[in-house]
Amino acid sequence: MSNLIQFNGESASIVENQWQLVNLPASQVEERKQAGKVVLFKLTGENTVTDTQIAETVIPATGKVIVPLSVFVTRHSELTPRINAGEVGVWLATHELLEDLTAQQTNLNALPIIAVFVERFADGRIFSLGTLLRTRLGFKNELRAFGDVLRDQLFFLKRSGFNSYLIRADRNAEEALASLNDFSTPYQGAVDEPRPVFQRYSRGN
Amino acid sequence: MYQYDEIDQKLIDERVTQYRDQTRRYLAGELSEDEFRPLRLQNGLYIQRQAPMLRIAIPYGMLSSRQLHKLGDIASKYDKDYGHFSTRQNLQLNWPKLEDVPEILAELATVEMHAIQTSGNCIRNITTDQFAGVAPDEIVDPRVMAEIMRQWSTFHPEFALLPRKFKIAVSGTKDDRAVVQMHDIGMEFYKDSSNKVAIKVWVGGGLGRTPILGTVIREHLEWQHALTYCEAIIRVYNLHGRRDNAYKARIKILVKALGIEEFKRQVEAEWAHLKDAPNTIPESELERVSKHFAAMPYETLPAHDAGFDAAIASNPAFAAWVKRCVHAHKQTGYRAVTLSLKTHGIAPGDATSTQMHTVADLAEAYSFGELRVSHEQNLILADVKLSDLLAVWEKARANGLASPNIGLLTDIICCPGGDFCSLANAKSIPIAQAIQMQFDNLDYLHDIGELELNISGCMNACGHHHIGHIGILGVDKDGSEWYQVTIGGKQGNDASIGSVIGPSFSAHEMPSVVQKLIEVYIKERTPEERFIDTVRRIGIAPFKAHVYAEKNAAKAEVVA
Numbered sequence: 001m002s003n004l005i006q007f008n009g010e011s012a013s014i015v016e017n018q019w020q021l022v023n024l025p026a027s028q029v030e031e032r033k034q035a036g037k038v039v040l041f042k043l044t045g046e047n048t049v050t051d052t053q054i055a056e057t058v059i060p061a062t063g064k065v066i067v068p069l070s071v072f073v074t075r076h077s078e079l080t081p082r083i084n085a086g087e088v089g090v091w092l093a094t095h096e097l098l099e100d101l102t103a104q105q106t107n108l109n110a111l112p113i114i115a116v117f118v119e120r121f122a123d124g125r126i127f128s129l130g131t132l133l134r135t136r137l138g139f140k141n142e143l144r145a146f147g148d149v150l151r152d153q154l155f156f157l158k159r160s161g162f163n164s165y166l167i168r169a170d171r172n173a174e175e176a177l178a179s180l181n182d183f184s185t186p187y188q189g190a191v192d193e194p195r196p197v198f199q200r201y202s203r204g205n
Numbered sequence: 206m207y208q209y210d211e212i213d214q215k216l217i218d219e220r221v222t223q224y225r226d227q228t229r230r231y232l233a234g235e236l237s238e239d240e241f242r243p244l245r246l247q248n249g250l251y252i253q254r255q256a257p258m259l260r261i262a263i264p265y266g267m268l269s270s271r272q273l274h275k276l277g278d279i280a281s282k283y284d285k286d287y288g289h290f291s292t293r294q295n296l297q298l299n300w301p302k303l304e305d306v307p308e309i310l311a312e313l314a315t316v317e318m319h320a321i322q323t324s325g326n327c328i329r330n331i332t333t334d335q336f337a338g339v340a341p342d343e344i345v346d347p348r349v350m351a352e353i354m355r356q357w358s359t360f361h362p363e364f365a366l367l368p369r370k371f372k373i374a375v376s377g378t379k380d381d382r383a384v385v386q387m388h389d390i391g392m393e394f395y396k397d398s399s400n401k402v403a404i405k406v407w408v409g410g411g412l413g414r415t416p417i418l419g420t421v422i423r424e425h426l427e428w429q430h431a432l433t434y435c436e437a438i439i440r441v442y443n444l445h446g447r448r449d450n451a452y453k454a455r456i457k458i459l460v461k462a463l464g465i466e467e468f469k470r471q472v473e474a475e476w477a478h479l480k481d482a483p484n485t486i487p488e489s490e491l492e493r494v495s496k497h498f499a500a501m502p503y504e505t506l507p508a509h510d511a512g513f514d515a516a517i518a519s520n521p522a523f524a525a526w527v528k529r530c531v532h533a534h535k536q537t538g539y540r541a542v543t544l545s546l547k548t549h550g551i552a553p554g555d556a557t558s559t560q561m562h563t564v565a566d567l568a569e570a571y572s573f574g575e576l577r578v579s580h581e582q583n584l585i586l587a588d589v590k591l592s593d594l595l596a597v598w599e600k601a602r603a604n605g606l607a608s609p610n611i612g613l614l615t616d617i618i619c620c621p622g623g624d625f626c627s628l629a630n631a632k633s634i635p636i637a638q639a640i641q642m643q644f645d646n647l648d649y650l651h652d653i654g655e656l657e658l659n660i661s662g663c664m665n666a667c668g669h670h671h672i673g674h675i676g677i678l679g680v681d682k683d684g685s686e687w688y689q690v691t692i693g694g695k696q697g698n699d700a701s702i703g704s705v706i707g708p709s710f711s712a713h714e715m716p717s718v719v720q721k722l723i724e725v726y727i728k729e730r731t732p733e734e735r736f737i738d739t740v741r742r743i744g745i746a747p748f749k750a751h752v753y754a755e756k757n758a759a760k761a762e763v764v765a
Contacts, residue, residue: 041448122243122326124366128443131363136478152227152244159362182223185212187356188432189483190363197356198490199483203210 003173005154005180006142007163012180014173017166019089019113020060021146022067024053041123042095066091066115073104089113091146094125098132108139113164115144121153127160134161134191151176155183161191206267206575207352207497209317216359217319224248225307232304243366249295249323250306253627259298259306260323261313265333265351265375266294266578270565273576275316277561283309288561290546290554292618292669293372294332294578295323299625321359326367328358328439332374334382335579338498339587341535345377345394345402349495350431353486357432364439368446369454371439372411384580384696386410386418387672389456390435394428402428408438408468409460412666416702417457420465422472428491430476432484437476441468501573501588506538510591525647526598526609534587540594542572542586543579544601545608545616549641552634553619554582563604571597580669581618583611614656614723615641618669622662622679623686629662631679631686636660636715643716653723656736657696672696674737675722676703677715688715692722692748693740706749721752 004017027050042048049070057071065082066089072079082088089111090101105111114133118126126145133139144164145157154165158180167173189196197203209217224244231241245251249260261276268276276296280288283305289297301309313319322329331354333347334340354373358364364371376383377394385391391407404426410419426434442456445463460468517524532541544564546554556564564584568576571593572586579585584606589597601607610616617640620626622633637660644650659673663680670676676691687709694703710718723736725748730739740748 043447043449044445121240122366123448124326124364124368125444125448127363127365128440131440150240153365156360156362156365179223183216183219183360185215186362187216187359188361190361194483196484197212198487198493201212203212203493 001173003167003169003171005165005167005173005177007158012177014177019064019066021091021115022057022059022065022071024049024068024071025056025058027053040120042093042119044095044125045097046095048093048095063087064112065089066113068092069096069101073100076104083110086112089115089142091115091117092129093117093119094123094129098129098137102137108133108137109141111139111141113142113144114139115146115164116162118145118147118149118153121148121150123148127156130157130160130162131191151179154179155181159186159190159192206269206348207264207494213356214314214317217314217317217321220319220321221307221310221314224310228304228307243325245303245306246325247322247327247365248306248310248325249320250303251324251627252303253299253625256300257303257306258621258625259301259309259320260291261296261298261318261320262323262330263295263318263578264355265331265337265348266335266580267348268576268578269316270569270574270576272316272318273561273565273568275312275318277558277565279309279312280561281558286559287555287557289552289621290556290578290582290584292554292580292582292620292667293330294335294580295330296578297621299621324370326369326371328361328364328367328371328373331355331358332372332383332388332580334376334378335577335581335585336382336532336541336587337377337577338500339534339536339539339541340378340382341533342378342380343535344379344396346495346498347375347377347383347392347394348498349491350392350394350428351375352494352497353490354431354435357435357484363436364443367439367443368448369451369456371442371456373435379698381696381698381700384669384672384700386700387412387416387669387696388419390438391419392431397425404428404431406434409457409465411455411457412669412671413455414452414664414666415455415457416666416671417461418700418702419457420460422465422469429486430480432486433479433482434472434476436484437472437479440475441471445471500536503536503539503588504590506590506592508537510538513591513594516595522602522609523595523598525651526602526607527594528651529609529611529613530607531594536588538591540589540591542589542594542597543611544584544586544606545611546583546606547610547616547641548605548608549610549615549645550638551605552621553617553637556584560604560606563600564606567597567600581611581616583616609647610650612655612657613650614644614653614658614719615650616657617641618657618659618673620661620667622660622668626662626667628665629679630664630681631662631688632712633660633662633668633677633679636677636679636688636712639712639716640719643720653727654735658719659694669696670694671702672700673703674735674740675719680709682709686712688712690718690722690752692745693737695737704745706745707753718752722748725751 069092146166374388387410393405397403406423407419408422577585623629660677661668661670672694689709691703
C-alpha cells in the first residue's frame with residue numbers, strides 16, 4: 001500500500017506515488033569522522049556529491065522522475081526535453097542551497113514537483129526550506145517531504161508549505177494522517193495561514 | 206497577569222491530547238527511544254539518573270495563587286512533595302513517572318499551564334525581570350511583549366527543530382535584571398528620542414562550554430517588528446547553524462564564525478523580506494495584551510506606616526529581613542518582597558508542597574493573588590502594603606521562607622547537579638549546603654555584603670557560574686568530582702565572565718576556598734566596595750595567592 005499522503009485542495013488523503021525517485025550512486029568517499037563518531041549532519045552549503053556520482057546516476061528513460069539537485073544542474077541540457085514535457089522534478093537535501101536551484105531554473109513553476117529529503121527527524125532546516133520555496137520563490141506546485149518523515153512532523157511540515165509527505169516505509173500513513181490536524185488554531189502566521197491569530201480573530205479583552 | 210481565552214485554552218488542551226497519544230505510542234513500542242526523545246523533550250521531560258524530570262513552564266516567571274496551589278498539589282500527588290524552581294523561572298519535578306505525565310499535563314491545563322517547549326531544540330520559555338511592572342526604574346513593562354512572543358514562539362512551525370536550544374530574555378529597565386546579554390536573543394525595551402517604544406537587540410550570548418556575552422545586532426528596532434526581526438535572526442540560524450556537533454550548535458558559535466557584521470548583513474537581508482509581514486504586531490494586539498498587565502488596584506497610601514516603623518525599631522530580626530528581602534516599589538506605600546528559597550542547608554530553589562501552598566495563600570492575602578519566580582530561584586510577592594510586611598514576615602518565617610540572605614553569599618544560585626541530573630559531572634547541592642553552613646553567622650554574612658555565588662554541576666552552566674561573582678563549576682577528573690572556581694563574573698548592564706583562579710578543588714575543600722576568597726576581600730576592600738568591585742580593582746592575583754598559599758607551601762616542601 002502507498003505511504004504517500006497528499007493534499008488535494010483542503011483535504012489530505014493517501015494516494016499512489018506517480019514519481020520515481022532517482023538516487024545518486026553510493027559515494028566512494030569515506031564518511032567523515034569526528035572524535036571517532038560519524039558526523040550525523042552535513043553542513044549547509046557543503047559540497048558532498050562527486051562528479052563521478054553525478055555522471056553515473058542512472059535516470060530511467062521514461063516516466064516521471066525526481067532527480068537530485070546536483071544531477072539536475074549538471075545534466076540540465078540532457079534533461080531539457082523532459083523538463084519541457086513536465087516529466088522532471090528536483091529533490092534537494094536539507095544542506096543544499098536553494099540558490100543553486102534558482103541559478104539553474106529561474107522559473108520554478110515549470111517543475112511539477114520539488115522534494116526535500118530529510119535524513120533525520122531532528123533536522124528542522126526542512127521547515128525553512130519549505131517556507132522560502134513558497135514565500136520567497138513563489139513555488140506553487142507539489143512540495144514533498146521524504147526521508148525520515150514521521151507523523152509528528154506533519155503539522156509543522158504542513159504549516160511550512162509542504163503539501164505532500166512520503167511517510168517512512170516502516171510506518172503507517174493512515175495513522176499519520178490524523179496528525180495533520182493536531183492543533184486547530186495556531187498562534188503565528190506561517191505559509192498555510194499567513195495571518196497570525198490576532199489578524200484572524202477579534203480576541204476581545 | 207495574562208488570562209487565557211478559548212483560543213489559548215484550546216491549544217494547550219490539544220497539546221495534552223497530542224502528548225497523551227505520543228506517550229501511548231512510545232509505551233506500546235510504536236515509537237523508538239530515539240524517536241520519542243525529541244517529542245518528550247519538547248515537552249520538558251528528561252530521563253534523569255533516578256527518574257524522569259518534568260520541567261513545567263512558568264512564562265516569564267508569573268504565577269497566580271491558583272496555579273501555585275495546583276503545583277503544590279501536583280508535587281504531592283505525583284512527586285515527593287517538593288519541586289525545584291530553576292534559573293529559567295520554571296518549576297522542575299524530580300520524581301514523576303513517565304506514564305503519569307499526560308495526567309499531570311491535563312491537570313496543569315486546568316489552571317492555564319503547560320510544559321510546552323521547556324526543553325528540546327526550540328524556542329524556550331522567555332524570561333524577564335522578576336520586578337516587572339512594579340520596579341521604580343522601569344521604562345516599559347516587558348511582560349506584554351514577553352506574552353506576545355510566548356504566543357508567537359509556541360509551536361512556531363519553522364523553528365520547531367532548531368540546531369540547539371534557543372533562549373530569549375526581555376527587559377524594560379535601565380538596570381538590566383534579566384541578564385539579556387547572556388541569551389541567544391536579548392531585548393531591551395526603551396523609549397526612543399520621539400518617545401516611542403523601541404528595542405535594543407543583542408544576539409549570540411550564552412554560557413555553557415563557550416561562555417560569551419551577546420553583541421548588539423540592532424540599536425533601534427520599532428516594537429511592531431519584534432516578531433519578524435526574531436524570525437529573520439532565527440531563520441539564518443536554523444539554516445546555517447551547525448548541526449554536526451551539539452557543542453558548536455548554539456547561535457553564538459555561528460555569530461562568532463561569521464563575525465557580527467556578516468551575521469547582521471544576512472539577518473538584515475532576510476528581514477528586508479519579512480518586515481511588515483502579517484506577523485507584524487498591530488497596536489490593537491499590544492493594547493489587548495497590555496490590559497492583562499494593567500496596574501493593580503492600589504490603595505492610596507502614605508509613604509510611611511507607623512506600625513512598620515515601630516516594628517523595625519523594636520525587632521532586629523524583622524529589620525534584617527526588610528533590609529535584604531524587601532524592595533522598592535513604584536507605588537507609594539507598597540513594597541516587593543522576596544521569599545527566600547535559600548534556607549541554609551536546603552537545596553537552593555527547592556520548595557515543599559506545604560511551602561507552595563503557604564506562598565499561594567500569602568499572595569492571595571497580601572499581593573493581589575499573584576507572584577513571580579526569579580532567575581535567582583526565589584519567589585516574589587510584588588505588591589505588598591508596608592503595613593502588611595510584618596504579618597507577611599511572621600508567616601514566611603514560620604514556614605522557612607524568610608532567610609534574610611537575599612543578595613548575600615548564601616543566596617546561592619544552583620542547578621540540581623549530580624544528585625539528579627544525568628548531564629552533571631559533579632554534585633552541586635551538597636557544595637551549596639556546605640558553603641551555607643560555613644557562613645551561617647548572619648552578622649558575618651551581612652558584613653560580607655552583596656555577593657552572588659553560582660554553582661553549576663557541569664559545562665552546560667544551568668547555575669550560570671560564569672556570571673557569579675564567585676562561580677563554581679563541577680568537573681570530572683578521572684571519574685571523580687572536582688570543582689573549578691572563577692571570580693569576577695557579573696550579571697547586569699556591565700556583565701562580565703569570571704576568570705578561573707587555578708587548578709580545581711575537591712568537594713571538602715570548597716567551603717574553605719570560599720572562606721579564603723572572602724578573607725582577601727575583607728582585607729583589601731575599601732568601605733564602599735562590594736566583593737565584585739574589589740576583584741575588578743585588584744585583579745585575581747591576590748585571591749589566587751591566598752587560596753593556593755598552603756598548597757604551594759606543601760609543594761615547595763616536597764621539592765625541598
